[in-house]
Every structure is written in structure tokens, then in C-alpha cells.
Amino acid sequence: MVSINRLDSSYFQQQINHNTNNNMTNNIEANVKCDNWLKEICDVIDFSFDYSNDEVMTIIGDISSKFNKEFTIYGENNEVSIVEHVNGYGKILNSIKDNLNLSVSEKEQLTKVLDNSFDRYAKNMAKGLGGRIDAFFNNAYYQSASNLKDHRDLGIKAEKLVDTEKFEASTLKMISASKVFYKTNFEGTDKGLQQFLMDNFPKTDIGETIENLSYKDFMSLQDTLKMYYSNLDQAFRAGEEAKNTDAAINRLKLGGSPKELIAKFEEAMIQNGDSNTRVHFYEVINTEFNITTDKLKDEVNQYVKFFKDLEKQKMEMDKKQEKELEDFERKLEEQMLRIIMVNAKSPEDQREALMKLQRCEVRFLDELELKIRAMCEESKERLEKLGKNKKDFYENPSKLINEHLEGDKIKNKEIVHKD
Known part of the structure; x- marks a missing residue:
């Protein structure tokens, strides 16, 4: 079985072009590749798609293009909005349900492919968006643990500020709820989804660690971190790290974040600053020793x-x-x-x-x-x-x-x- 992890949407467009040009020869190799990808997406499905059907291939291509890819919040496209990443689900779902040229069986199978693709993408998205928050708040904690594992005590004193497992689970739950919204609101809009998530995830739980954030606080924090990291290099070169930190804290306050979250954010800043300073001096001293x-x-x-x-x-x-x-x-x-x-x-x-x-x-x-x-x-x-x-x-x-x-x-x- 050929495993297709990244079946590009261009493949499906090529299939459509072949059909348009009246090249109706059964492309066995291409169909096997598509079958393998679908098997990877779905645990159980009856593969009876007609690959000569342009509309079927277009929908499968849309699913692959939107959800069969690595999730990233870095690089040029560093969008952190949940809505922007998941709204394609509703559009594709409607294109399946409203298509009169598809049989009931084909609609069920395509919906199965869409759901499983979305679920897998949602897990990656939870690791990406939730992981960035975890990495920021627990950076010093992870640095200290790594140094101690290598038998190097740099004197970093840091507490774990985010419960990684619980926070990632709560983030996944929030993202997955988007699917429920679109299944029950066929004409759902981005604004409607945003309100749905705010209504269903209104609570922030912060004790010794951050375990769960409301949708509003989650997005406010994502927006703050996006701004903070975007300005970090420039602030460092200009010697304005403190100014960048103050701007991030003010951003949280303006976003209406609770004082507990702001306090954890400030604590993370202090821990990360001390950790980075100690790592820097370790490298300076070690370099001087070696020289x-x-x-x-x-x-x-x-x-x-x-x-x-x-x-x-x-x-x-x-x-x-x-x-x-x-x-x-x-x-x-x-x-x-x-x-x-x-x-x-x-x-x-x-x-x-x-x-x-x-x-x-x-x-x-x-x-x-x-x-x-x-x-x-x-x-x-x-x-x-x-x-x-x-x-x-x-x-x-x-x-x-x-x-x-x-x-x-x-x-x-x-x-x-x-x-």
C-alpha cells in the first residue's frame, strides 16, 4: 500500500483535466493512490467513489487542500484565529449536502472523509496553537529540566505554569466544537461561529497552573503572543525588550484578560528572562573557557x-x-x-x-x-x-x-x- 501523507490538491485537478479532455481511461495507479489516502483518513469506509466524476474529485481535492496538511502558525501565514483555520469545513460540508449530482452514499462517504480529515487537522491545530502558549509559559521550566537532565545546573528556578496535557485537551475540545456549529448551522458565518465559541467556552480556569482558557481569553492571548514574537527581534536589536514586554501586558489588559492570567503572563516573562540570561552567561563563560x-x-x-x-x-x-x-x-x-x-x-x-x-x-x-x-x-x-x-x-x-x-x-x- 502506498502511503500518501500529503496528497496535493493539484493531483485532483489533474484528474479533472483528464476527464475534461475525454481521457476516460481508468488510471489504476492514480486511483490506488487516492484510495490509500482515503484509507489513511478513514478507519472504515466503502470505497465506491467514481473517480471519473469531476464533482467528487473536486470535493476530495478541496478537503485535501484545506485539511490534509501540516498546521503551522509560523512563517508568512502565521494566522492564529481558530475561525480562519476551520471555516473551510462549513463551506465544504455545504458543497456536499447541496450537490444534487451526488448520491446519498457518496455524500455520506465524502462527509466521513471531511470529518476525519478535520479531526486529524484539529489535533495538529491544538498542538500548534495550544503548544505555543505552553511553550511560552513553560519555557523556563523546560529549559531547567533539560539542563538538569544533562547534569548542568544553571541555577534556573522555574515553575510549570501550564498543565500541558489538560490545556491541549481543552484547546482540542474548543476547536472540535466548530464542527458541531457547522453541522447544526448550514448557513453559519464566521461571526456566528465566533459567538458560538464564546457562548460555549466562557470560563477560564487558573490555579497553580493554567488548565483551561475561555475562547475570548484564548484568542486574546494568541493575539498578544503573535504581536510579542513579531516585535521580539527588532526590540532585542534596539535594546527595547522591556518596552516590548510592557506592550504585551497592556495588550492583555486591553483585551479584558483576567488578573490571574496577566499575573501568570508576568511570571512567565520573569522566569523566561532569568532563564535566557543564565543560558547566555553559561555560553559566554563556556566560550571563554574554550578560547x-x-x-x-x-x-x-x-x-x-x-x-x-x-x-x-x-x-x-x-x-x-x-x-x-x-x-x-x-x-x-x-x-x-x-x-x-x-x-x-x-x-x-x-x-x-x-x-x-x-x-x-x-x-x-x-x-x-x-x-x-x-x-x-x-x-x-x-x-x-x-x-x-x-x-x-x-x-x-x-x-x-x-x-x-x-x-x-x-x-x-x-x-x-x-x-
Whole structure:
């Protein structure tokens, strides 16, 4: 069986075009694909659709185009209104019921496909719309849980502000109610659906966590979050995060949100701000540790390379000095025969002067080696101390993060190199 997760509406239009062009050949492969998609949508259905029927294919295509897709509230089409996402159900339902060219059986089957497609889309929609609220209010809580799972305590103190399971269930119930409205109001309008949802979902339940929102509060919060996230990047670049936060809170107040919801919103802002700050400082400190570690390792490697070069220089110097002595001995025989000058130095004095010069050269290299070796050992000690500080940081990052938050102008390097 071929599984069609995203059967594009263009496929159905192609089928209609084939029929219009009098190409009535039974397209077995295409029909199998359509059957497979319908089986995926519906648990039990008698597949007796006439795929050569343009009206059947058009309705199936409309269902696929509207509800057989991923639900998203991000990107260019970031609509958060429940009405805007579900009003297509009523239009398609009416197109089925009002179509005189469809049999009773075909109408039942098409309605079954529509209902199951809508139900599946509603679940995704509940996860999308409800999930964004859950992600905002519980962001710091999830961040803290994730860090602790990775054995990193950043010192984030956050409470879970939304009961995820209950809130998602209540959101799904609200969305699914739209289907009831259209089944009982064949001429239902967007305004009518909105009033229906407000009448049937008037209550907001907020205790220790948010479990359920009225339709009015739900949409007010969605609208507020949409505005808040839309302005977030610009506010961050302009250093106006606080201004963006105040605007969001005022938006909730103007929307008539209850004080309990506003209080939870403000609490979420505080928790998220502290969480984001601590995560930021963790990354800053960790980056400085890594940069300093790499720098010290590079220093040690340079010293090791220098030692190798120094050994090479010593070997070359030994060869050079040996050759100098050989040349001196060879020339000495000639000089012994030519010593006629009264003030000429004896051969022994000349040999001693040469060896003294050579000893100075060797001593210089030895002293240089001792100096560089001391610098190398110092770098190794700093690297070892840094490694210990880094280990302590990973075991208890909240300590250094707290020092960052408590100090006015604590420099990262001062903290990294602290004993």
C-alpha cells in the first residue's frame, strides 16, 4: 500500500483535466493512490467513489487542500484565529449536502472523509496553537529540566505554569466544537461561529497552573503572543525588550484578560528572562573557557616546537665547533712554522680563546632553554588550573553564573582565571 501523507490538491485537478479532455481511461495507479489516502483518513469506509466524476474529485481535492496538511502558525501565514483555520469545513460540508449530482452514499462517504480529515487537522491545530502558549509559559521550566537532565545546573528556578496535557485537551475540545456549529448551522458565518465559541467556552480556569482558557481569553492571548514574537527581534536589536514586554501586558489588559492570567503572563516573562540570561552567561563563560584553553594549548605546543628546534641548533653547533677545532689544529702546524712576530700570542692562548667563545655560545643556548622551559611549565600549570576550574564550572555552573549576575562588571577572563 502506498502511503500518501500529503496528497496535493493539484493531483485532483489533474484528474479533472483528464476527464475534461475525454481521457476516460481508468488510471489504476492514480486511483490506488487516492484510495490509500482515503484509507489513511478513514478507519472504515466503502470505497465506491467514481473517480471519473469531476464533482467528487473536486470535493476530495478541496478537503485535501484545506485539511490534509501540516498546521503551522509560523512563517508568512502565521494566522492564529481558530475561525480562519476551520471555516473551510462549513463551506465544504455545504458543497456536499447541496450537490444534487451526488448520491446519498457518496455524500455520506465524502462527509466521513471531511470529518476525519478535520479531526486529524484539529489535533495538529491544538498542538500548534495550544503548544505555543505552553511553550511560552513553560519555557523556563523546560529549559531547567533539560539542563538538569544533562547534569548542568544553571541555577534556573522555574515553575510549570501550564498543565500541558489538560490545556491541549481543552484547546482540542474548543476547536472540535466548530464542527458541531457547522453541522447544526448550514448557513453559519464566521461571526456566528465566533459567538458560538464564546457562548460555549466562557470560563477560564487558573490555579497553580493554567488548565483551561475561555475562547475570548484564548484568542486574546494568541493575539498578544503573535504581536510579542513579531516585535521580539527588532526590540532585542534596539535594546527595547522591556518596552516590548510592557506592550504585551497592556495588550492583555486591553483585551479584558483576567488578573490571574496577566499575573501568570508576568511570571512567565520573569522566569523566561532569568532563564535566557543564565543560558547566555553559561555560553559566554563556556566560550571563554574554550578560547583560553585553546590558547594555552597552543602556547605549550609552541614551546615544545621550540625545544625541538633548540636541540637541532645544539647538534648543528656541536658539528660547527668540532669543525672549528679541526681547522684550528690544521692551521696550527702552519702557524708554528711562522711564529716570528714578537707580540704574537702562543697557540695555547689562541686555542683557549676559541674554546672560551664556544663555551659562551653553549651557555647562551642553555640559559635560553631554561628560561623557555620555565615559561612552558608555567603555561602547563595555568592549563591544569584552567582545566580544574572548567571541570568545577561544568559540575556546578550556577555558581559562576550567580557571580556574573551579582557583580556589576565582572569580566569573563577574571572569572575564568580565578583560583
